[in-house]
Amino acid sequence: xxxxxxxxxxxxxxxxxxxxxxxxxxxxxxxxxxxxxxxxxxxxxxxxxxxxxxxxxxxxxxxxxxxxxxxxxxxxxxxxxxxxxxxxxxxxxxxxxxxxxxxxxxxxxxxxxxxxxxxxxxxxxxxxxxxxxxxxxxxxxxxxxxxxxxxxxxxxxxxxxxxxxxxxxxxxxxxxxxxxxxxxxxxxxxxxxxxxxxxxxxxxxxxxxxxxxxxxxxxxxxxxxxxxxxxxxxxxxxxxxxxxxxxxxxxxxxxxxxxxxxxxxxxxxxxxxxxxxxxxxxxxxxxxxxxxxxxxxxxxxxxxxxxxxxxxxxxxxxxxxxxxxxxxxxxxxx
Amino acid sequence: xxxxxxxxxxxxxxxxxxxxxxxxxxxxxxxxxxxxxxxxxxxxxxxxxxxxxxxxxxxxxxxxxxxxxxxxxxxxxxxxxxxxxxxxxxxxxxxxxxxxxxxxxxxxxxxxxxxxxxxxxxxxxxxxxxxxxxxxxxxxxxxxxxxxxxxxxxxxxxxxxxxxxxxxxxxxxxxxxxxxxxxxxxxxxxxxxxxxxxxxxxxxxxxxxxxxxxxxxxxxxxxxxxxxxxxxxxxxxxxxxxxxxxxxxxxxxxxxxxxxxxxxxxxxxxxxxxxxxxxxxxxxxxxxxxxxxxxxxxxxxxxxxxxxxxxxxxxxxxxxxxxxxxxxxxxxxxxxxxxxxxxxxxxxxxxxxxxxxxxxxxxxxxxxxxxxxxxxxxxxxxxxxxxxxxxxxxxxxxxxxxxxx
Numbered sequence: 001x002x003x004x005x006x007x008x009x010x011x012x013x014x015x016x017x018x019x020x021x022x023x024x025x026x027x028x029x030x031x032x033x034x035x036x037x038x039x040x041x042x043x044x045x046x047x048x049x050x051x052x053x054x055x056x057x058x059x060x061x062x063x064x065x066x067x068x069x070x071x072x073x074x075x076x077x078x079x080x081x082x083x084x085x086x087x088x089x090x091x092x093x094x095x096x097x098x099x100x101x102x103x104x105x106x107x108x109x110x111x112x113x114x115x116x117x118x119x120x121x122x123x124x125x126x127x128x129x130x131x132x133x134x135x136x137x138x139x140x141x142x143x144x145x146x147x148x149x150x151x152x153x154x155x156x157x158x159x160x161x162x163x164x165x166x167x168x169x170x171x172x173x174x175x176x177x178x179x180x181x182x183x184x185x186x187x188x189x190x191x192x193x194x195x196x197x198x199x200x201x202x203x204x205x206x207x208x209x210x211x212x213x214x215x216x217x218x219x220x221x222x223x224x225x226x227x228x229x230x231x232x233x234x235x236x237x238x239x240x241x242x243x244x245x246x247x248x249x250x251x252x253x254x255x256x257x258x259x260x261x262x263x264x265x266x267x268x269x270x271x272x273x274x275x276x277x278x279x280x281x282x283x284x285x286x287x288x289x290x291x292x293x294x295x296x297x298x299x300x301x302x303x304x305x306x307x308x309x310x311x312x313x314x315x316x317x318x319x320x321x322x323x324x325x326x327x328x329x330x331x332x333x334x
Numbered sequence: 335x336x337x338x339x340x341x342x343x344x345x346x347x348x349x350x351x352x353x354x355x356x357x358x359x360x361x362x363x364x365x366x367x368x369x370x371x372x373x374x375x376x377x378x379x380x381x382x383x384x385x386x387x388x389x390x391x392x393x394x395x396x397x398x399x400x401x402x403x404x405x406x407x408x409x410x411x412x413x414x415x416x417x418x419x420x421x422x423x424x425x426x427x428x429x430x431x432x433x434x435x436x437x438x439x440x441x442x443x444x445x446x447x448x449x450x451x452x453x454x455x456x457x458x459x460x461x462x463x464x465x466x467x468x469x470x471x472x473x474x475x476x477x478x479x480x481x482x483x484x485x486x487x488x489x490x491x492x493x494x495x496x497x498x499x500x501x502x503x504x505x506x507x508x509x510x511x512x513x514x515x516x517x518x519x520x521x522x523x524x525x526x527x528x529x530x531x532x533x534x535x536x537x538x539x540x541x542x543x544x545x546x547x548x549x550x551x552x553x554x555x556x557x558x559x560x561x562x563x564x565x566x567x568x569x570x571x572x573x574x575x576x577x578x579x580x581x582x583x584x585x586x587x588x589x590x591x592x593x594x595x596x597x598x599x600x601x602x603x604x605x606x607x608x609x610x611x612x613x614x615x616x617x618x619x620x621x622x623x624x625x626x627x628x629x630x631x632x633x634x635x636x637x638x639x640x641x642x643x644x645x646x647x648x649x650x651x652x653x654x655x656x657x658x659x660x661x662x663x664x665x666x667x668x669x670x671x672x673x674x675x676x677x678x679x680x681x682x683x684x685x686x687x688x689x690x691x692x693x694x695x696x697x698x699x700x701x702x703x704x705x706x707x708x709x710x711x712x713x714x715x716x717x718x719x720x721x722x723x724x725x726x727x728x729x730x731x732x733x734x735x736x737x738x739x
Contacts, residue, residue, distance in 0.1 A: 027456075028427040035420055086736060145512060154514040156444055158473070235423055236451065239444050242419045246377065278424065281413060290375040290414040303345075 011174060018170055030166065032274055034234060037169035038227050039270035041176045043255045044263055045223035048180055050252075051260035052189065053216040054196035055122065058248055059133030060224050062140040065243035066113060067106035067225025068232040069144065069151060072160045074102035075233070080159065087149035099163040103172075103229040110225025111218045118214045137248060144240040156239025157232075164233040172230060173267075176223045180263055183219070192216060253297060257304050259311025264320075268313055273297075366409040367402075367672050369394070369662065370429035372439035372449050373655075377417025381575075382441040385648040386463050387412060389655030390438055392642050393663070403666050419448055426452040434458065435672045436665075438658045441651050443467040443514075450474040459665075459678040463658035464651045466598075467518065468731035471701035477678055481658040482691070484702045485515070485734070488597050488619040489522035490725035491707035492570070495617070496595060497530035499721070502567035505595070506538050506557060508581075509572045509738060512545040516572030517737035519597045523570055524738060525729040538566055540739050543581075545574065550581055554588045561590075568592055574599040579608025586612035593617065601650055606715045616712045617720070621650040621691040623710050625717040635690045650691065657689035692722070702731075 021033060042060060049055040074097040081088060097105060121132045144151045151157070183189050194202040195209050203209050232238045250273065258269020277293060284292045304311065313320065373387040374380060394410045402408060411432060415421040426449040429437055437453050440446040441464025453460040454475040461479045462470065468484030496502040507524060510516035524537050538560060541553050560566065569592050573581050578600050585594065586609070593615065600618035624647050627633040635656060639647045647653060664687055666672060669680035682701075687694040692705035706722040 026431050028424070028431040031424055031427045035424065083735065154512065158444070158447060231420075235419055235448060237419070237444060237448050239419075241378070241417075241444075246416075246418060277421075278428075281425075281428075284414060285412060294376065294416075 007178065014170065014174065018166055022166055032278060034164070034166055034169050036271050036274040037166070037173045038230050038234070039251070039254060039274060040267040041169075041173050041223055041227040041230070042251050043258065043266040043270045044173075044176050044180055045220045045227070046251060046255055047260050047263065047266040048183070049213075049216045049220045050255060051262075051266065052184055052196060053192040053213055054199070055213050055217055056126070056130045057133040057217065057220070058130050058252070059136040060220065060251060061243045061248045062133075062137040063110040063114060063221040063224035064228035064231070064247075065140050065144060065238075065240075066110040067103075067228030068238050068243070069106075069157070069228075070109050070225070071099075071102040071106035071229030072157050072232045072238060073150065074105060075099050075161060075163065076157070076159075077161065084157070084159070085149065085152065089149065092150065099161075099233065100168075103168075103226050106229040107222040107225035110228070111222035114218045114221030115214070118217045122210060122213045122217060134248075137243075137245075141240050141243065144243070151240070154239065154241075156237060156242075158237040160232055160236045160238070162233060162236050164230050169230055169234075172223075172226055176226075177263060177267070179219070179223075184263065188212065188215070253301055256311060257301065259313035261310055262313050262316050264317035265311045265313035268317075269311070272312075365406050367406050367666065368409050368411060368432060368434045369659075370426075370432065370434035370437040370439075371410060371412040371659075372415055372422065372425050372429070372437060372445075373412065374417040374440070374442075374445065375414040379417045379440075379442055379445070382464060382649070382651050385652035386441055386655030387414075388639070388643055389647070389652040389657075390463070390659045392639060393656045393659035395642070396638065397659075397663050403663050404670065406672075408663070415445070419445065422448045423452065425449070430456045430458065435674050436461070436662050436677055438463060438655070438662060440465055441654075443470060446470060446478075447474060450478045453477055457678075458674045459662075459681060461658045461662055461681075463654040466515075467734070468702050469734065472731070476698075476701070477674075479661075479681055479696065479701045480703060481654050481661060481689075481694070482621060482703075483705050483707060484731065485518045485597070486522040486526075486729045486731055487702075487704075487725060488707050489519045490526040490728055491709060491723055492595050492597065492617070492619045493523055493526035493530050494723065494725050494727070495709045495721065496568060497527065500568075500593070502593075503531055503533065504536055504538050504564065504566050505568045505570050506560070506566055507540045507570045507572070507738075508553060509540060509542055510545055510574065510577070511542045511739065513572070513574055515599065516574065518734040519599075520570070520572040521733050521737045522729040523572075523597075525733055526725070526727060527570075529727050529729075538564055542739055543577075545577060547577065548580065550584045551588075554585060554590065557585075557590065558588070561592075566592060568595050570595045572597070572599070575602035575604050578602065579605045579613070582616060583609040583612045598650065601710075601717070606712065613712045613715070617709065619707045619709050620717075622653055622708055623717045623719045624650065624653065626719060628708070628719045628722065631688060632690055653690040657691050657694070660689065661687060661694060 046060045049057050078096055117136055124132055145153055191207045192212050194207060195212055199209050254269035254273040255266055259265020280293045284290055371390050373383040375384045375387055394408050398407045413425040415425050422445050436459045438461050439449055440462050443465045446462040446465040450460045451474055454477045459477045461481055463481045466482050466485045468486050471478045507520050509520040528534055528536055541556060543553055571581060573596055582594055596618040598620040601620040606613050622632055624636060627636060635653060665677050665680040669676040682696050682698045685695050694703040694705050706724050708722050709720045710717045711720050
């Protein structure tokens with residue numbers, strides 16, 4: 001419980017900040033802050049597998065899609081269901097859940113799927129694992145396109161109630177960061193990092209590598225599923241194309257640029273990505289060079305890989321801040 | 335380590351300064367009318383949206399060169415949303431904040447719907463240049479307008495032409511079950527064809543295929559089999575640019591010489607490129623023929639586009655983008671004000687507006703233009719206009735909610 005006070009204080013400061021944003025931000029800026037939060041949930045939860053446990057998964061968006069469709073179906077207004085989903089299976093016709101519960105169910109379903117596919121997939125290593133998880137994403141995409149009675153295929157689900165707001169997003173981001181931090185900062189997290197650094201050495205010390213990889217994979221999938229539900233109720237329309245390779249790689253870029261071996265790096269990547277994207281847009285528009293943003297991002301990724309392969313934040317933010325303060329003291333002394 | 339950080343720091347600072355410079359430059363003068371345009375210039379929608387964006391830019395250039403609207407120049411804010419729906423919502427909200435008087439955009443129903451709903455919530459008119467789902471204004475609200483005809487109009491036009499001009503009585507329908515557009519037009523066509531022939535059994539049978547199929551021998555075998563026992567006049571195919579050439583080629587290679595009918599999914603240079611001689615005689619409906627311009631308006635547009643971009647318009651979406659902007663300019667002129675609601679009301683009053691892709695008329699009840707559909711035929715590798723017709727019978731838009739098969 002030694003963290004309790006600090007956690008509470010952080011939460012309070014966060015809430016005050018949100019209140020400030022909520023009362024002053026315009027529609028556009030509000031949306032960007034919301035989007036940033038959802039991306040941050042995705043990157044922090046992906047960091048648990050890709051960063052801390054060395055399970056390079058490309059299937060995160062697949063879990064997000066599962067969560068998004070599940071939550072949307074559960075909150076979809078009952079009276080609109082017959083006209084939107086004429087062939088809906090009997091069980092789903094009356095299945096309604098309030099928004100918070102629907103988010104959790106979406107996350108749990110994603111986690112359950114991660115658990116099942118984790119058994120074969122996590123026996124693979126490195127590139128093979130990356131390709132297998134990418135395959136999972138392709139399977140999800142194909143299912144969404146073809147399970148028409150439930151997903152409405154290429155048409156997508158529209159008219160989802162707009163329940164998501166800044167409070168829900170940042171509540172979940174706080175939870176994601178807290179859970180990830182508690183795991184990483186515990187015996188289990190040390191085991192995960194040991195697996196990342198040298199899985200054979202870790203195994204020889206008695207660490208069950210498969211079990212830890214599975215746990216990381218399942219927890220990551222849960223938060224991806226929740227993020228999907230938040231996303232669906234923010235945009236209010238989902239179709240299979242939204243959960244494509246583009247989003248997968250964008251999330252990976254955010255994670256790698258920010259720093260995938262730290263939690264602060266993961267969310268910093270999400271913030272930087274969202275801000276930079278919008279800041280660079282007017283440049284594109286006034287020069288007429290559409291596609292410039294992608295070029296800059298690619299160049300940035302290459303530069304980061306060369307100069308800072310571990311991302312912008314190699315250490316957690318508090319450590320960096322402490323060091324920076326110390327360096328200031330030293331320079332003052334000299 | 336330190337030099338590295340220094341280099342990164344300097345690069346980031348330069349980026350921020352440059353961006354801030356451009357962002358501040360964006361402020362419009364009092365004598366300008368701000369119009370927003372949203373297109374997926376990058377990403378999987380690029381082949382449809384990039385030409386449309388060029389069409390919009392061309393229209394703005396021409397309007398401003400002619401002295402603007404009521405003495406005010408148009409300031410176009412064209413945002414590339416990269417085929418990403420989160421970007422679509424961000425861009426639409428940004429346009430609201432920038433205070434645009436109206437928005438134009440998209441050749442896809444779902445993207446138009448996301449942006450349209452944000453525009454609707456802020457009472458700003460949205461004209462979609464290329465989306466053709468006839469229910470779109472009903473879903474989004476009274477600030478949503480279509481520049482193109484609805485899918486039910488083009489399907490009805492082909493049915494009418496086939497029955498009245500060509501005397502067809504029995505057809506076979508092939509539908510792409512993966513493509514929402516294909517299922518909608520095939521549903522409308524089946525309904526319209528039954529209406530025009532007055533024969534509920536005029537559709538011999540309906541066969542299905544998938545968007546990325548490469549081999550259509552199974553469908554062809556079934557067709558050949560059926561041809562032995564029944565008289566079939568034509569095949570109607572809900573094909574799209576990616577597969578239309580291949581389908582036609584395989585049908586002709588199998589020795590079937592039945593006439594082939596289709597919709598604006600056929601309107602792509604790919605059809606003749608892939609199918610070659612096999613494409614000859616194919617009949618389809620689209621917005622306008624850019625190969626053989628049917629009138630001076632179209633000819634002038636093609637010349638202006640060629641002069642501006644150094645190439646002919648890639649497809650009809652370029653003309654639709656141009657039309658959407660011209661339509662908006664007409665509405666602003668008529669409204670005599672830049673108030674979004676006044677512009678919306680003026681749009682509803684537009685009657686017989688001479689656009690490149692046909693004559694556009696709106697009413698408060700209908701935000702889908704009742705305009706002529708061009709029925710084209712491939713002759714010597716070129717798309718020649720057979721007729722421009724407004725169908726007598728319109729299949730109800732709601733049919734697409736329960737599509738075949």
